[in-house]
Amino acid sequence: MTSRITRRNFLGMAAAATSLAPVVRAAAQPGDPLFRISLAQWSLNRTIFGTNRANFNSLLRTDPDAVLQGSLNPLDFARSARRDFGIEGIEYVNTFFFGHARDESYLRDLRQRADDEGVTSVLIMCDSEGDLGDPDSGGRTLAIENHHKWVEAAAFLGCHSIRVNARSRGPWDEQAKNAADGLSRLVDYADDYDINVIVENHGGLSSNGRWLSSVMDMVGHPRVGTLPDFGNFSLGDGETYDNYQGVTEMMPYAKAVSAKSHDFDADGNNTPEDFERMMRIVLDAGYRGWVGIEYEGRNHGEAEGIRRTKALLERIRTDLAGQY
Numbered sequence: 001m002t003s004r005i006t007r008r009n010f011l012g013m014a015a016a017a018t019s020l021a022p023v024v025r026a027a028a029q030p031g032d033p034l035f036r037i038s039l040a041q042w043s044l045n046r047t048i049f050g051t052n053r054a055n056f057n058s059l060l061r062t063d064p065d066a067v068l069q070g071s072l073n074p075l076d077f078a079r080s081a082r083r084d085f086g087i088e089g090i091e092y093v094n095t096f097f098f099g100h101a102r103d104e105s106y107l108r109d110l111r112q113r114a115d116d117e118g119v120t121s122v123l124i125m126c127d128s129e130g131d132l133g134d135p136d137s138g139g140r141t142l143a144i145e146n147h148h149k150w151v152e153a154a155a156f157l158g159c160h161s162i163r164v165n166a167r168s169r170g171p172w173d174e175q176a177k178n179a180a181d182g183l184s185r186l187v188d189y190a191d192d193y194d195i196n197v198i199v200e201n202h203g204g205l206s207s208n209g210r211w212l213s214s215v216m217d218m219v220g221h222p223r224v225g226t227l228p229d230f231g232n233f234s235l236g237d238g239e240t241y242d243n244y245q246g247v248t249e250m251m252p253y254a255k256a257v258s259a260k261s262h263d264f265d266a267d268g269n270n271t272p273e274d275f276e277r278m279m280r281i282v283l284d285a286g287y288r289g290w291v292g293i294e295y296e297g298r299n300h301g302e303a304e305g306i307r308r309t310k311a312l313l314e315r316i317r318t319d320l321a322g323q324y
Contacts, residue, residue, distance in 0.1 A: 038089030133168025
């Protein structure tokens, strides 16, 4: 019988887990590298899900483990990050363990495997739980409540944040108002677990840096922030937002950074985004936390894309070390 995490027994479990938690630094210490490199689990989505996505959304609701048709068990993510790629931080995606958010034995196993590898659990990226900016108040409340279990799971795993989406519909001001309401109500819950709620630019107005910055200001809570993604600046209907401007506008609120990569030129540089330019924006903002590899290219296998992205970030880190 599967054991289930409830709010009643969570605090005792979290206290026990905390004694095993790796230290997560809010800022770089003397002698530390400019930033640390983590691996977003989505970089391995084909390796975990497989290539057959038939009935994916339906199965996610009814039999979520059935979507795992690839060669890598999500429980082995920490081991793969450390042993295959030499990466010391991991960023989970909730759809890879969608049915286990309150499954105590599963989460204990997931955490123990990360601890055994000496890997830090950084955050959980949360999708498929509704729109936090839903213009319908009932839908917005349901989305908020759906995220509660991921707040609890993130705290138990030793993460500092959950990444959420601020999707909404309607006029600019109404979308901002609804997104701010959803985030404010969710962070009131997350604050009790010492978990941040961070928003990624993930399409629509959330990919407009000026709009998302205004939402951050409306919420005005120290645990609400952003996760700037170098590549997600599609506004819809073929319209895009300037990547560099968007990252610049999001960085004052950033609690994590996603180095989205697609392809590489002959010198190993990412295309089309200029990673060195992006990382200068990140560092100029005073950020010294985790930078997550999220490879989404198709010209290389996932493992090769991860290695190329890591090599690029390491080269940039070395080149810029004397300038910051």
